[in-house]
Amino acid sequence: MSSIYAVFIGLLGLAVGSFLNVAVSRVPEGRSVARPRSACPRCGTPIAARDNVPVVSWLLLGRRCRACRVPIPARYPLLEALTGLLFAAEALRFGPSEVLPAVLVFTAGLLALAACDAERFLLPRRLLYPTLGLTAACLLAAAAATGQWHRLGVTAACGAGGFAVFFALHWVRPAWLGFGDVRLAGLLGTGLGWFGPWYPVLALLAGSLAGLLVAVALMAAGRATRHTRLPFGLFLAAGAIAALLAGAPVVRWYETLGDPYATGAALTTVGR
Structure with a gap:
C-alpha cells in the first residue's frame, strides 16, 4: 500500500510540476498564473490538452512546439519529473x-x-x-x-x-x-x-x-x-x-x- 500511495503522490507531483513551470515563467515578469492559458512564447499558439501532459508530451512532440517547431526548454520536463520524484520519495519517507x-x-x-x-x-x-x-x-x-x-x-x-x-x-x-x-x-x-x-x-x-x-x-x-x-x-x-x-x-x-x-x-x- 505504501508503494501505491507513493505512486499516487508522485503523479500529483507531476501535475504540480506542470503548474510550477507556469509560475516560474510568469511570476518573475509580474504576470498572472491563472490566465491567459498556456501558449507557445514564440508563436502564441495555445497549448492543447494533449500537448500538456507532464513529461510525456515533451517527448512525443520531439521537444518542439507543434505549431512553429521552436525548441521547448528542457526545464519543463525536468521540473515536472523532479517534482514527481520528490513527492513520491517524501510520501515514502513520511507516509500518510x-x-x-x-x-x-x-x-x-x-x-x-x-x-x-x-x-x-x-x-x-x-x-x-x-x-x-x-x-x-x-x-x-x-x-x-x-x-x-x-x-x-x-x-x-x-x-x-x-x-x-x-x-x-x-x-x-x-x-x-x-x-x-x-x-x-x-x-x-x-x-x-x-x-x-x-x-x-x-x-x-x-x-x-x-x-x-x-x-x-x-x-x-x-x-x-x-x-x-x-x-x-x-x-x-x-x-x-x-x-x-x-x-x-x-x-x-x-x-x-x-x-x-x-x-x-x-x-x-x-x-x-
Missing part, C-alpha cells in the same frame, strides 16, 4: 501523516524558487511569501490534528533564527548575500523547524557546502572566478530538501555525540 501536506507544499515552493534563481538570479516574493504562508497553515493544521503544539514554537523560533542569521550576514557584507536569500533562510527555518532545530542548521550547512564545492569546481575548470555570481538560493533549496529526506540519521548521529551512553550503545551495535 499529518505533516506530509506541509512537506509537499514546502518542497513545491522550494523547487519553483530554485528554478527562478537558476534562470534569473531572482527569488520572487510572490512565490516565497505564499509558500511560507501555506506551509505555516499546513503545519498549524498538523499541530491541531496531533496535539503537538510545542512544535509550532520551535518552528517559529527556527524561522526567525534563520532570517536573523542571514540578515546579519547581509548587513555585514551585502555582497555575500542578496536579501532574497535572507527571506529564503526564514522560509527554510519555518519549513524544517517542525522536525527540530538541527534540521534547518543541517540544511543551511549542506546548501552552503554544495555552493562552495560547485564554485571551487567551476573555478578549477576555468569557467568562473571569485567574482562570478552563483544562484545561492538553488543550493539552499537543495540542502533543505536533502535535510527532509535524509537528515534524520545525520541528526541522530550528531545528537549521540553529546550522550556517552547513546554513543556507547551505538558502538556496541556496530561491533555486533
Whole structure:
C-alpha cells in the first residue's frame, strides 16, 4: 500500500510540476498564473490538452512546439519529473501523516524558487511569501490534528533564527548575500523547524557546502572566478530538501555525540 500511495503522490507531483513551470515563467515578469492559458512564447499558439501532459508530451512532440517547431526548454520536463520524484520519495519517507501536506507544499515552493534563481538570479516574493504562508497553515493544521503544539514554537523560533542569521550576514557584507536569500533562510527555518532545530542548521550547512564545492569546481575548470555570481538560493533549496529526506540519521548521529551512553550503545551495535 505504501508503494501505491507513493505512486499516487508522485503523479500529483507531476501535475504540480506542470503548474510550477507556469509560475516560474510568469511570476518573475509580474504576470498572472491563472490566465491567459498556456501558449507557445514564440508563436502564441495555445497549448492543447494533449500537448500538456507532464513529461510525456515533451517527448512525443520531439521537444518542439507543434505549431512553429521552436525548441521547448528542457526545464519543463525536468521540473515536472523532479517534482514527481520528490513527492513520491517524501510520501515514502513520511507516509500518510499529518505533516506530509506541509512537506509537499514546502518542497513545491522550494523547487519553483530554485528554478527562478537558476534562470534569473531572482527569488520572487510572490512565490516565497505564499509558500511560507501555506506551509505555516499546513503545519498549524498538523499541530491541531496531533496535539503537538510545542512544535509550532520551535518552528517559529527556527524561522526567525534563520532570517536573523542571514540578515546579519547581509548587513555585514551585502555582497555575500542578496536579501532574497535572507527571506529564503526564514522560509527554510519555518519549513524544517517542525522536525527540530538541527534540521534547518543541517540544511543551511549542506546548501552552503554544495555552493562552495560547485564554485571551487567551476573555478578549477576555468569557467568562473571569485567574482562570478552563483544562484545561492538553488543550493539552499537543495540542502533543505536533502535535510527532509535524509537528515534524520545525520541528526541522530550528531545528537549521540553529546550522550556517552547513546554513543556507547551505538558502538556496541556496530561491533555486533
